[in-house]
Amino acid sequence: MSQTNLERPSFLDSNDEPESVTSWNETTQKLRIIVLGSGFAGMSFVKAFNRYATPIHNYVEVMVISRRDYHLFTPLLYQVATGLTDEHHVADPISKKSKKSNYSIFEAEVLSIDFKSKTIMTSIGRLRYDILIIGLGSVSNDFGIKGVAENAIALKTLSDGEKIRNRILESFEKSSMLASSNGLKRTYLTFAIVGGGATGVELAGSVRDYVRQLCGKYYRIDPDETRVILLEASNRLLPGSTTQFAEKCRKDLESAGIEVRTGASVVRVDPIGVVLSDGSRIETSNVFWTAGTKVNPVVAQIPETMVMKKRGRIAVNGYLEVQNVPDVYAIGDNAWITSGSDATTAPPTAASAVQEGEYLGKYVASKLIDKPIQTPFSYNDQGVTLSLGRFSGLSQLPNGIILSGFAGWLMWRLVHLVRISTMRNRLGVMFDWTLSLLHRRIVIRTD
Ligand SMILES: Cc1cc2nc3c(=O)[nH]c(=O)nc-3n(C[C@H](O)[C@H](O)[C@H](O)COP(=O)(O)OP(=O)(O)OC[C@H]3O[C@@H](n4cnc5c(N)ncnc54)[C@H](O)[C@@H]3O)c2cc1C
Known part of the structure; x- marks a missing residue:
């Protein structure tokens, strides 16, 4: 099922108007889930769906469409900018992973979404979907x-x-x-x-x-x-x-x-x-x-007459479903979610995107195997942790306790090491951090 080349895949429709949507158990015999974006939300969805959808793997194809074939660990980006961490250690290649997993990744630019015909337009052509997951993130404002x-x-x-x-x-x-x-x-x-x-x-x-x-x-x-x-x-x-x-x-x-x-x-x-x-x-x-950031241009293009939005983000219900648009979900920075009894709005952060992706992977799998989970998504605030410089950090735990100085800094490092998703990158970052403790940062210009 894995496919990482950039040739025009045979299942792509032409740039012409698409045929009617091929559906479950008819022509393809497979239900097609398209995930837009390989960020925190999209990749968490894919991993969770793979885990929970085992009984139906042969009936479903999951395709990730993203402009890059790696997952960027944004929390360490400022360290790339200041010579603390090598750029290769914050980019996690996903095309390699897809070989062992039940999904394909296609490097392409998503141009627009057409809910009526259940298709998306990309730089490599038009694609049909049966279920669509929108996780395109935001852009700088x-x-x-x-x-x-x-x-x-x-x-x-x-x-x-x-x-x-x-x-x-x-x-x-x-x-x-x-x-x-x-x-x-x-x-x-x-x-x-x-x-x-x-x-x-x-x-x-x-x-x-x-x-x-x-x-x-x-x-x-x-x-x-x-x-x-x-x-x-x-x-x-x-x-x-x-x-x-x-x-x-x-x-x-x-x-x-x-x-x-x-x-x-x-x-x-x-x-x-x-x-x-x-x-x-x-x-x-x-x-x-x-x-600051603003909503991704592809999401910004979707008219508000078609989907409800809040601050440009797509308003979804407790199951992360886009209201009045069947089979479409939004997660991560693209979604506006109010959850829990106190109606907390999930923040546009990596931590929240991961929780949403994991929930949705499980939810969509449970629906497809006809045992839909009933509990809606609930955002779990895990506190905040910041690095302010050498041996200086600031962390606030969910119970309100603040750790500062060395303790805050240590907390930041531990939290982020755990969140890096591959061992290769984790070791790479640990190596970079050790060198930086010896006052050896990266001082080369790459242009
Ligand atoms: C510098 C920086 C530091 C941050 N630090 C933290 C932190 O410490 N903690 C924290 O919780 N959050 C942090 N964030 C916020 C966090 O990165 C985002 O909230 C999170 O990435 C949102 O996840 P997402 O999956 O919605 O989007 P993203 O992770 O941005 O993923 C979007 C995906 O969509 C793809 N894409 C976008 N447009 C297109 C298109 N038109 N066609 C094809 N593909 C497309 C992108 O390539 C990417 O794969 C930081 C953000 C930045 C910029």
């Missing part, structure tokens, strides 16, 4: 702010991580040729991270460490000539966390030498600076954008 797309670097993909590392090293290289009296030197050595959510906070902490190490070990630059600034538009860091947690985070970042500016809304970015809403300007050639 520049909020239409002038100059962001051209001059800032987002942190969303593997190549974004490399671009940030390249930019930091390039800025050091350029600044090392300039005298301290040259104003441009300061511009090169100022690093602005825009967005004080979890990603921005972790990136800022790690950029601070990286920059210090570059000064001490690789360049003759006084660390006092460098600046790391974290800009957040709202009046506090980590929106969504408790005030106590957010304040502790700010304090820890500031004591590490990071300038934290809240209420600082960016209105323009140019090649050598950032302009804030109060008219002030920060001279910098390094703007890293972690200010």
Whole structure:
């Protein structure tokens, strides 16, 4: 069943209008489940479905359509950007896995979904589905702010991580040729991270460490000539966390030498600076954008007359079914789910996407074997853990207890090591972390 080549597969319909949907037990003798996206949600669905659908494996084909044949472990992306972890250790190849498992993966761009004809349009042609799982994730949001797309670097993909590392090293290289009296030197050595959510906070902490190490070990630059600034538009860091947690985070970042500016809304970015809403300007050639995400364009295209949406995400019921559209489910960042007796909204995080994918894999399998599980999805909050730099972390357990400093840092490392899905990558990351403890980060530019 495994198929990983990129040739046009025989089951693809042409680009013309598709025939009527082939259904269960008629022509193909197989029910086709299409999973859009190979992220946290999509791959968790596939793994759970494989486990629970054993009695019907011969009657079902599961096809994953994704633009990449690897699963990106986004929580470690900021470490790629700051030379802590090798990029190969955060990308988990899935095409290899599919050989042993009961699914196929096709590298293709999903272009649109047509619920009426039960087809999806992809860069390799049109495909029919019997059951559709939408897990395409989100994309970086520049909020239409002038100059962001051209001059800032987002942190969303593997190549974004490399671009940030390249930019930091390039800025050091350029600044090392300039005298301290040259104003441009300061511009090169100022690093602005825009967005004080979890990603921005972790990136800022790690950029601070990286920059210090570059000064001490690789360049003759006084660390006092460098600046790391974290800009957040709202009046506090980590929106969504408790005030106590957010304040502790700010304090820890500031004591590490990071300038934290809240209420600082960016209105323009140019090649050598950032302009804030109060008219002030920060001279910098390094703007890293972690200010937020927006819904995937394929999901954004689906008209609200067809599916109900909340903040662009598809509103699903307790079984993750898209309302009024038969056989379609949405999970991960694409779904808006309120669950539990207190109607908690599942957050757009990897932790939540994994829970949703696992639930749905089990639920769809149970429906197909005619024993549908009755309990709806319920999001289980497992707390939050952040790395703020070398030996510094901040974790809040589900019971509210906060661990900071070394304990918070250790908790972060343990949680993330467990979550990495392959032994190869886990060992790779452990190796990288050991080297970094010896002050050896990756200092090569890949462009
Ligand atoms: C830098 C960063 C750090 C993060 N850190 C954490 C963290 O520490 N903890 C945490 O819980 N969450 C974290 N998150 C959030 C987390 O990554 C997301 O919430 C999670 O990835 C959502 O899972 P998903 O499966 O919905 O989407 P994704 O994991 O983004 O997967 C989407 C999939 O769809 C594919 N795709 C998208 N569009 C198309 C298309 N048009 N055609 C074909 N394929 C397509 C993608 O290639 C990908 O395989 C972080 C996010 C970022 C960006």
